[in-house]
Amino acid sequence: MAKSLPPYQPFLDHLLLVERLSARTIDSYGRDLKALNDWAQGQGLALEQLDTEALRCHLDWRASAGYKASSTARLMTAAKRYYGFLLQEKQRGDDPTAPLLRPRLARPLPKSISEADVEALLAAPNLEDPLGLRDKAMLELLYAAGLRISELVGLSRDCVNLRQGLVRVIGKGDKERIVPMGEEALHWLDQYLKYGRPELIRDGDVLFPSQRGQQMTRQTFWHRIKLHGQVAGLKSDLSPHTLRHAFATHLVNHGADLRVVQMLLGHADLSTTQIYTQVARERLKRFHEQHHPRG
Structure with missing residues (x-):
């Protein structure tokens, strides 16, 4: 049958x-x-x-x-x-699933690294080498401004204003945002523009050129980050967004307003940024468990 x-x-x-x-x-x-x-x-x-x-x-x-x-x-x-x-197919006159809501899925916490690990990573590039000076400026700017790697490698020379300490970023959906760099990033960007970039490129508007004087790919710089992570002896798993997540997490840990962080990251929706409040809560919870006598 x-x-x-x-x-x-x-x-x-x-x-x-x-x-x-x-x-x-x-x-x-x-x-x-x-x-x-x-x-x-x-x-x-x-x-x-x-x-x-x-x-x-x-x-x-x-x-x-x-x-x-x-x-x-x-x-x-x-x-x-x-x-x-x-x-x-007209085999039913209604959709019984229409009134039902999908289960809410917990969003995974973004991977971040400690402030000490960030300092170690930022100190890894060889400053005697033009490529090392370039990487130092890139890492400092990546962390100071919370950029995506694709945004970083896509910067042109006219996107940075050293006098005002600002960088103009073209993010997702071609949306533009202006982000402050901070003193450290500003200093190392100035050093790179004076002593590193002229050794890598003579003509052209690319801010951070490759060794061949062309615009760097995000994969190339991601490879450079992993190399510097090895030099720094980091045991944490790095991801392409590690410094961006660290930027946001550390700001929230130090009391930054969530809407300010949203603007700096270029998030269209505040709910995307709110994940970092959960990161901060998890950090406080671990701190309590480790140090409180009844934790």
């Missing part, structure tokens, strides 16, 4: 033949819909006829059973696509 196809098979066929999704994506949808279908059958219900209340019961059951929010969110995505397909 031939095995009957699951009720969601036409939907999977649609994803393959019409939307041409990858086999891996389709398999993921299939696993989630099978789990939902198995639960429905256990309740004496049909998958294609589940209503909002039944789906809400399923979500409650998953929560009580200890399923991760990320797993439930993925299942909800599959269910929304499936019932949207049934609605489109």
Whole structure:
């Protein structure tokens, strides 16, 4: 006797033949819909006829059973696509998932490093070498202004105003922001422009050229950061955004207003910046546990 196809098979066929999704994506949808279908059958219900209340019961059951929010969110995505397909094919007159909210996923804390580690990293470049002086100025500016590496390597000579101590940055969405550099970054940028940059480039507007006098790629400078991290003896895992996250974390730790940090980072939404308040709370919690007699 031939095995009957699951009720969601036409939907999977649609994803393959019409939307041409990858086999891996389709398999993921299939696993989630099978789990939902198995639960429905256990309740004496049909998958294609589940209503909002039944789906809400399923979500409650998953929560009580200890399923991760990320797993439930993925299942909800599959269910929304499936019932949207049934609605489109006029096999249902409503979408039972419409009133349901996806589980809120905890945002991972950004990786940062301590102020002492930052100091060690900033001290690593060889200042007797034009490339080392360039890297020193880049690292100081990266940390002082909270830039993305792509923003840093894309700077031109006219983006920095040494007299006012400001750098003009073109961020995501071609949005421009003006960020103060601070005295240390200003000093080392001045030293680099006087003694380092003329050895690397004669003509052109690139602020931080490569060894060949061209605009550096973000991958090249990321490689340079890792090399300096090794020289500094850092055991922390560095990421392309390490100094940007350190910039924001250290500002918040020292009491900076969150909206000021938002403006400096160029975040369009304050909620993106608010992750750093959680970083600060985690730091205070660890400090309490380590030093309080009843921690």
